[in-house]
Amino acid sequence: MADTVIYEQQDAVAIISMNRPDALNGFTTELREALLHAFEKAQRDETVRVVVFTGEGRAFSAGADLKSGFEGQRTTQEQLLFEYAPVLIAISQIPKPVIAAVPGFAAGIGMSFALHSDLLVMAAGSFLLSPFTTISLLPDGGANWMLVRQIGYHLAYQLSIECERIAAERCRELGIANRVVPADSLREETIAWAKELSARAPLSMAATKKVMRHAMDNDWYSCYTMEAAEQKKLQASDDAKEGIAAFFEKRDPTFSGK
Numbered sequence: 001m002a003d004t005v006i007y008e009q010q011d012a013v014a015i016i017s018m019n020r021p022d023a024l025n026g027f028t029t030e031l032r033e034a035l036l037h038a039f040e041k042a043q044r045d046e047t048v049r050v051v052v053f054t055g056e057g058r059a060f061s062a063g064a065d066l067k068s069g070f071e072g073q074r075t076t077q078e079q080l081l082f083e084y085a086p087v088l089i090a091i092s093q094i095p096k097p098v099i100a101a102v103p104g105f106a107a108g109i110g111m112s113f114a115l116h117s118d119l120l121v122m123a124a125g126s127f128l129l130s131p132f133t134t135i136s137l138l139p140d141g142g143a144n145w146m147l148v149r150q151i152g153y154h155l156a157y158q159l160s161i162e163c164e165r166i167a168a169e170r171c172r173e174l175g176i177a178n179r180v181v182p183a184d185s186l187r188e189e190t191i192a193w194a195k196e197l198s199a200r201a202p203l204s205m206a207a208t209k210k211v212m213r214h215a216m217d218n219d220w221y222s223c224y225t226m227e228a229a230e231q232k233k234l235q236a237s238d239d240a241k242e243g244i245a246a247f248f249e250k251r252d253p254t255f256s257g258k
Helices: 029-044 076-093 109-116 143-151 153-161 168-174 183-198 202-215 220-235 238-249
Strands: 005-010 013-018 050-055 098-102 105-107 119-123 127-129 179-181
Touching (some): 109 143, 119 168, 127 168, 202 238
Parallel strands (some): 013 050
């Protein structure tokens, strides 16, 4: 992972931090590769139940690092397909909640990464920004798909073409952000929330993520049948037996992930 990504673990929580603060965590090939390795590591590690995804310094990410240049590298289209997409797919397919913690701002494809996470915590005073019409480009990294589904076409289109800074409080009002917390306690409060979630049934959280991700782009009946299939598997798990036993014994359950 080199130094562009810091990977830490606190109890059952993995903390993946983009570490290019002087470049506002702008994306380069090295950063994209390091992030992919980090999420793959978190997925393989059975002791990890929740992932916190953030950026060091005063920003989550300013998006693509335009200063890095393109000579000798892949085209932008190739980067989107073969470097960005694998990381975004890893976030969506890891069977563990990914909580993005946004300090300062998340702009461009950095906003896409924040939106693509399962949960979003923003620092008070932070914002999201899609600045593409100022440089004659369009939102990428799946931002069009995510924004339209999360807030509807008309508002998504307006916010994108007007390049409006979407303040943290408005993100919460729109249902984009789950929580807004003081900037100086963003990391601590996000990790604390992650630790709370890590005590919940990991198989249940994984199945819920799988079905809800499916529901965003599929019909009702396919979602319904997937629910039934996942429920059958969960019902046979040791964790379901433990959860039911704990309910009747009026105690906190201890889930094994099996």
